[in-house]
Amino acid sequence: MSKSKHKVPQRHGETPLGLYLHVPFCSTSCDFCGFYQIQSDRKGILSYIDGVKRELELVDVGSRKIDTMFWGGGTPGLLPAADMLKVGSSITDALGMPTQEWTVEMAPSSVKRDKLEALKEAGVTRISMGIQSLNERLLEALGRQHSLKQIHKAYNLIREVGFRSVNVDLIFAIPTQTEEEWRADVRGALALQPDHLSTYCLTFEEDTALFIKLQQGKVSIDPDREARFYTAMWEEAENGGFQQYEISNYARPGHQCLHNVYTWRMAEWIGVGPSGSSQWAGSRHTNTPDLKDWLAGLERGERGLVDRTELSDGLLLEDSLIFGLRMNEGVDLAALERRFGRTLRQVAFFDQLVEEGKALREGDVLRLTPEGRMVADAVGEALLGRFG
Numbered sequence: 203m204s205k206s207k208h209k210v211p212q213r214h215g216e217t218p219l220g221l222y223l224h225v226p227f228c229s230t231s232c233d234f235c236g237f238y239q240i241q242s243d244r245k246g247i248l249s250y251i252d253g254v255k256r257e258l259e260l261v262d263v264g265s266r267k268i269d270t271m272f273w274g275g276g277t278p279g280l281l282p283a284a285d286m287l288k289v290g291s292s293i294t295d296a297l298g299m300p301t302q303e304w305t306v307e308m309a310p311s312s313v314k315r316d317k318l319e320a321l322k323e324a325g326v327t328r329i330s331m332g333i334q335s336l337n338e339r340l341l342e343a344l345g346r347q348h349s350l351k352q353i354h355k356a357y358n359l360i361r362e363v364g365f366r367s368v369n370v371d372l373i374f375a376i377p378t379q380t381e382e383e384w385r386a387d388v389r390g391a392l393a394l395q396p397d398h399l400s401t402y403c404l405t406f407e408e409d410t411a412l413f414i415k416l417q418q419g420k421v422s423i424d425p426d427r428e429a430r431f432y433t434a435m436w437e438e439a440e441n442g443g444f445q446q447y448e449i450s451n452y453a454r455p456g457h458q459c460l461h462n463v464y465t466w467r468m469a470e471w472i473g474v475g476p477s478g479s480s481q482w483a484g485s486r487h488t489n490t491p492d493l494k495d496w497l498a499g500l501e502r503g504e505r506g507l508v509d510r511t512e513l514s515d516g517l518l519l520e521d522s523l524i525f526g527l528r529m530n531e532g533v534d535l536a537a538l539e540r541r542f543g544r545t546l547r548q549v550a551f552f553d554q555l556v557e558e559g560k561a562l563r564e565g566d567v568l569r570l571t572p573e574g575r576m577v578a579d580a581v582g583e584a585l586l587g588r589f590g
């Protein structure tokens with residue numbers, strides 16, 4: 203596979219604009235999950251649908267179109283088909299259809315034919331399914347509701363209805379998981395023949411069941427084991443013909459998640475729904491995470507924003523470098539110089555990364571080597587504050 207085939211086209215002119223919709227409902231609470239989610243009930247769902255419509259009335263994008271849309275959660279796929287269609291048309295009536303990509307996250311237990319058909323009819327192009335593992339014991343260790351049988355059934359149904367791209371998510375370094383079990387999970391996921399694979403190292407999020415186990419000393423974190431699992435995944439994915447395009451993401455050519463790529467390139471996005479985050483209109487801001495608080499704010503005619511940070515060129519440059527270096531395409535220092543008016547091609551820190559074998563320089567492009575990608579978090583931390 204040639205590298206060029208993996209390139210995401212660069213947009214010229216306007217910065218791409220994305221819309222993220224947070225759907226906070228779940229039917230269960232997984233032991234690892236720190237995302238804002240609540241148990242679904244009819245009253246909550248109806249007030250949410252109304253809230254999304256109201257929030258969109260407060261978002262003014264002028265004549266701009268949205269390029270990508272991502273419905274994450276929570277479990278967007280938990281909404282009944284008719285409700286998904288209502289939310290979808292509130293968005294497309296207000297902002298138009300996304301011009302390039304529309305992803306909806308589904309958990310295997312929420313996948314139903316009528317929902318998939320409704321989503322396809324509405325214009326969804328990409329389904330992302332959190333399978334997490336193909337090992338029943340590990341699914342249980344994660345507190346997941348679905349079985350292996352449900353994964354296969356849900357995946358086959360998604361393929362039958364037919365979407366342009368299908369992603370599956372896997373988690374690794376789960377307590378008690380062996381390296382061979384992890385390799386088997388990657389091979390098993392690739393055998394499904396998805397277009398995209400996301401692999402996440404298990405993180406212990408505060409207030410989750412697994413975090414409590416960590417505090418009680420019942421499970422532990424081993425960075426060396428995580429590094430071994432990371433390398434194993436890399437080998438298995440490459441053997442299976444998948445190329446990494448970002449630290450956690452692999453895709454067949456032409457199937458990278460554009461919504462994510464644009465956020466890593468520091469484009470603009472608007473987050474709608476409780477806990478939705480935006481990079482928009484000169485600031486980074488997050489909606490209040492609580493459904494009731496979010497609705498109360500909308501009643502008063504406001505989006506209830508918390509954590510507001512004004513965007514500065516320094517912040518955007520720093521994040522363009524941190525997130526850009528996590529992608530295999532790396533960063534084009536000359537392009538960033540043009541965008542931010544800063545000298546970047548002669549920065550000693552980048553030369554040092556090259557000397558240490560952590561990065562490669564090809565003309566104006568700086569990208570991490572495999573060794574560099576293993577320590578991408580540390581590289582990112584070292585970049586903090588350098589350009590602010």
Ligand SMILES: C[S@@+](CC[C@H](N)C(=O)[O-])C[C@H]1O[C@@H](n2cnc3c(N)ncnc32)[C@H](O)[C@@H]1O
Binds near residue numbers: 277334403
């Ligand atoms: C918003 S979540 C959930 C999507 C969907 N509700 C589901 O469970 O299938 C998106 C993905 O993030 C990953 N994830 C969430 N919490 C994680 C954690 N603590 N450690 C590693 N990966 C995590 C999982 O792979 C999950 O599928």
Ligand SMILES: C[S@@+](CC[C@H](N)C(=O)[O-])C[C@H]1O[C@@H](n2cnc3c(N)ncnc32)[C@H](O)[C@@H]1O
Binds near residue numbers: 370462473477479
């Ligand atoms: C975790 S990623 C990818 C999930 C999956 N692996 C895939 O490939 O579809 C989900 C996307 O949702 C966005 N996202 C997640 N939570 C968000 C929030 N609260 N506000 C805004 N965007 C969010 C992330 O920035 C990212 O672009």
Ligand code: SF4
Binds near residue numbers: 228231232235277332
């Ligand atoms: S992983 Fe998905 S299904 Fe599980 S609690 Fe989190 S959002 Fe809900």
